[in-house]
Amino acid sequence: MKQTLDKEVDLVTVGRYKFKKTVFEWGRNVLKKASTKNHTYLVIDEIGILEFRGEGLSHVTDEVIRNYNTYNSKIIVVLSEHLTSQFFKHFKSNPTDVEFFSFS
Numbered sequence: 001m002k003q004t005l006d007k008e009v010d011l012v013t014v015g016r017y018k019f020k021k022t023v024f025e026w027g028r029n030v031l032k033k034a035s036t037k038n039h040t041y042l043v044i045d046e047i048g049i050l051e052f053r054g055e056g057l058s059h060v061t062d063e064v065i066r067n068y069n070t071y072n073s074k075i076i077v078v079l080s081e082h083l084t085s086q087f088f089k090h091f092k093s094n095p096t097d098v099e100f101f102s103f104s
Contacts, residue, residue, distance in 0.1 A: 012056075014049055019056070028060045035064045039073045046078040052090055065091050 011018045034042055044064065050056030061077075068075050079087055081102060088095055 012050070019050075024056050027057050031057060031060045031064065035060070035071060035073075041076055042071065042073040043076045044078065046080075047087065048079065048083065052083070052086055062091075065093075 010021045012021060012024075013019075031044065042064070044057075044061055047061055048056070051058040051061055064071070064075065065077065077087070084100075087093070
């Protein structure tokens with residue numbers, strides 16, 4: 001998948017999708033703050049190609065998911081079904097520790 005950076009408007013392009021880099025900064029701050037609160041659920045919508053490359057929301061999503069045992073919240077992660085095996089490899093997770101839901 002091709003990725004480019006448009007310096008004029010500070011966009012990251014992944015395939016047909018374009019994202020403002022400032023939105024990722026905002027999202028990381030919101031997720032980091034939410035992870036410190038006592039919520040029943042914490043939803044990460046979504047982890048994708050950028051996060052697996054160490055970009056996008058990756059720094060915070062990596063921290064939250066790898067340290068999920070220290071949070072009082074249950075973590076719900078949204079990702080495309082075709083990225084499931086990459087998720088387990090990236091986070092060194094055991095599939096038996098995860099509940100799957102599919103809406104297909």
